[in-house]
Amino acid sequence: MHLSEPKQVEMFWMMLLARRLDERAWVLHRQGKIAFHISGIGQEAAQVGAAFALRRGEDWVVPYYRDLALMLCLGYTPREFMLSLMGKREDPSSGGRQMPSHWSLRRVNVVSHSAPVATQTPHAVGVALAIKLRREDKVVLTTIGEGATSQGEWYEAVNWAAVHRLPVVFMVENNGYAISEPVEKQMAVEGAAARACGLGLEGVAVDGTDALAVYAAVARSVEKARSGEGPTLIEARMYRLTPHSSDDDDRTYRTREEVEAAKRRDPLLRMRQHLEAQGWLTPEGLERMEAEAKALVEDAVDYATRAPYPAPEEAAYPVFSAEVRRG
Amino acid sequence: MARLTMREAISQALWEEMERDPKVFIMGEEVGVWGGTYAVTRGFYDHFGPERVRDTPISEAAIVGAAIGAALVGLRPVAEIMTINFAFVAMDHIVNQAAKLHYMFGGQMVLPLVIRTVGGGGRQLGATHSQTPDAVFAHFPGLKVVAPGTPADAKGLLKAAIRCDDPVLFIEHATLYQLRGEVPEGDYTVPIGRSKVQREGRDVTIVTYSKMLDISLKAAEELAREDIEVEVVDLRTLRPLDMEPVLESVKKTNRAVVVEEGWKSYGVGAEVAARIYEEAFDYLDAPVKRVAQVEVPLPYNRTLEQLALPQVKDVVQAVKEVL
Numbered sequence: 001m002h003l004s005e006p007k008q009v010e011m012f013w014m015m016l017l018a019r020r021l022d023e024r025a026w027v028l029h030r031q032g033k034i035a036f037h038i039s040g041i042g043q044e045a046a047q048v049g050a051a052f053a054l055r056r057g058e059d060w061v062v063p064y065y066r067d068l069a070l071m072l073c074l075g076y077t078p079r080e081f082m083l084s085l086m087g088k089r090e091d092p093s094s095g096g097r098q099m100p101s102h103w104s105l106r107r108v109n110v111v112s113h114s115a116p117v118a119t120q121t122p123h124a125v126g127v128a129l130a131i132k133l134r135r136e137d138k139v140v141l142t143t144i145g146e147g148a149t150s151q152g153e154w155y156e157a158v159n160w161a162a163v164h165r166l167p168v169v170f171m172v173e174n175n176g177y178a179i180s181e182p183v184e185k186q187m188a189v190e191g192a193a194a195r196a197c198g199l200g201l202e203g204v205a206v207d208g209t210d211a212l213a214v215y216a217a218v219a220r221s222v223e224k225a226r227s228g229e230g231p232t233l234i235e236a237r238m239y240r241l242t243p244h245s246s247d248d249d250d251r252t253y254r255t256r257e258e259v260e261a262a263k264r265r266d267p268l269l270r271m272r273q274h275l276e277a278q279g280w281l282t283p284e285g286l287e288r289m290e291a292e293a294k295a296l297v298e299d300a301v302d303y304a305t306r307a308p309y310p311a312p313e314e315a316a317y318p319v320f321s322a323e324v325r326r327g
Numbered sequence: 328m329a330r331l332t333m334r335e336a337i338s339q340a341l342w343e344e345m346e347r348d349p350k351v352f353i354m355g356e357e358v359g360v361w362g363g364t365y366a367v368t369r370g371f372y373d374h375f376g377p378e379r380v381r382d383t384p385i386s387e388a389a390i391v392g393a394a395i396g397a398a399l400v401g402l403r404p405v406a407e408i409m410t411i412n413f414a415f416v417a418m419d420h421i422v423n424q425a426a427k428l429h430y431m432f433g434g435q436m437v438l439p440l441v442i443r444t445v446g447g448g449g450r451q452l453g454a455t456h457s458q459t460p461d462a463v464f465a466h467f468p469g470l471k472v473v474a475p476g477t478p479a480d481a482k483g484l485l486k487a488a489i490r491c492d493d494p495v496l497f498i499e500h501a502t503l504y505q506l507r508g509e510v511p512e513g514d515y516t517v518p519i520g521r522s523k524v525q526r527e528g529r530d531v532t533i534v535t536y537s538k539m540l541d542i543s544l545k546a547a548e549e550l551a552r553e554d555i556e557v558e559v560v561d562l563r564t565l566r567p568l569d570m571e572p573v574l575e576s577v578k579k580t581n582r583a584v585v586v587e588e589g590w591k592s593y594g595v596g597a598e599v600a601a602r603i604y605e606e607a608f609d610y611l612d613a614p615v616k617r618v619a620q621v622e623v624p625l626p627y628n629r630t631l632e633q634l635a636l637p638q639v640k641d642v643v644q645a646v647k648e649v650l
Contacts, residue, residue, distance in 0.1 A: 096628035150384035
């Protein structure tokens with residue numbers, strides 16, 4: 001499953017853009033310009049690797065809140081991200097109704113999720129069931145943090161998919177922490193992939209800081225799902241380089257030394273070094289990319305800042321289906 | 328009397344009860360090393376140790392289920408559900424198990440369990456993170472539901488809940504942790520199932536609780552400037568519901584407004600209004616008015632969120648409408 005040079009460079013570009021957008025979100029929060037941010041910094045490689053293994057726009061994606069890089073790969077734009085952070089009317093996920101990073105993008109088959117974790121997994125299984133019933137040539141990718149795999153719902157959903165051999169790929173983004181709690185407080189097994197053995201599906205652990213390794217693992221699982229051989233559980237191992245969200249201070253539960261050590265395994269750095277070693281990325285090329293990312297971030301912030309808030313009466317609808325958008 | 332925040336008062340109650348009774352222990356997501364999502368148990372882990380301040384996996388059903396098991400054999404767990412919105416994934420354990428086991432076993436076993444959780448909107452946390460579904464839980468016989476509105480009541484009620492042999496759902500409000508108030512010195516409890524007049528007045532009775540107590544007291548201040556004297560009755564406990572102070576007040580003022588943060592349909596206001604009609608109909612000079620949240624999932628955008636939540640001006644207007 002070889003990826004061409006342009007594809008690999010594009011992967012890096014997506015990771016870079018996600019990183020710069022994410023960093024700006026933190027700044028906007030510290031400036032008091034947005035209410036909330038939940039970050040995907042450190043998880044970009046796995047998200048981009050998984051996205052590139054899909055037929056983007058056709059296959060269904062049921063993501064979780066750290067998947068900014070995944071969403072960008074699917075066609076979510078920097079402007080849309082900023083609109084969501086600021087709760088603006090044009091925010092395509094919800095028009096300012098849902099929290100930021102709780103993605104929903106019908107045009108590319110992305111289903112929104114709820115704040116209680118693991119609730120998206122049964123939904124993804126339901127989508128896969130529909131695909132199978134309709135005999136469509138599609139698969140579902142659903143992602144989740146490792147902490148959420150302790151939820152009963154997660155087991156019920158994965159079990160279902162295994163029993164019915166549904167076309168779904170479960171990707172666990174194991175970033176080492178559920179808010180403050182390290183993996184060993186969440187599970188007695190080494191990682192989430194081991195949880196597959198009792199459920200009757202293949203569990204694969206992969207280095208989540210390596211976009212190409214994740215791509216290979218997801219591509220193989222997608223192919224398996226498409227050919228009717230059922231679901232796979234992929235655990236991509238990485239490290240959450242930021243606090244859980246803008247509401248916590250990670251200095252209270254992990255050392256700076258630990259975080260600094262993890263930064264040396266930054267997935268962005270790894271991809272960059274790989275491309276440089278191949279001779280596919282020059283210093284000038286990188287500079288151009290950085291400049292373009294900066295311009296896109298600036299444009300997105302400006303655009304979203306100027307965009308209108310929802311009108312007061314928009315708070316009242318659409319509660320039921322007859323109340324289609326009036327604005 | 329010391330002036331404490333709600334957070335300090337709740338934290339003190341837990342601390343004192345853990346010092347007093349070794350059977351009391353805490354468990355939940357993030358309660359230990361991190362000190363709780365709302366920093367209520369900060370410092371507990373170091374003082375009481377990881378056995379009695381237990382960080383759990385993200386498994387709300389298991390948190391409540393395991394707490395039920397521990398309570399059935401004589402411990403006094405205080406299980407924390409990070410927000411009441413997450414209690415829905417533990418719903419079976421709360422309403423089918425905790426609320427019913429004592430009855431279904433013919434009273435052979437008691438269930439000294441406290442489920443501490445956080446409800447309410449106003450922090451821009453979106454529809455599945457900001458609900459006030461208190462009435463849903465208060466619907467079930469067998470479960471005591473407590474929702475304090477002042478630091479003094481929070482401390483006394485939480486201590487009473489921990490010492491109580493029944494399961495208690497203790498609902499704190501997400502925006503009240505910084506609220507300050509006088510708290511009595513020393514060990515005291517506030518009885519569960521007793522409403523309280525928090526402000527006296529002759530013209531209209533406001534019945535409320537939790538965050539809406541604060542809103543209602545502010546409305547009462549505003550109305551007092553127009554010479555309208557409002558009496559504010561704080562329910563403090565939703566089940567068992569103590570209507571005596573409410574009915575006494577209504578018999579005096581002959582008018583009532585019920586203020587709740589949750590939705591109006593099938594809500595606390597509906598219950599209270601129905602009981603007023605049943606037991607004090609002849610005393611009323613106007614229909615009971617309800618103030619509640621607009622019936623939508625709560626939006627993230629700050630303006631929309633505030634529009635959907637009951638505000639001081641809504642309470643002021645409702646009071647004027649029953650006059």
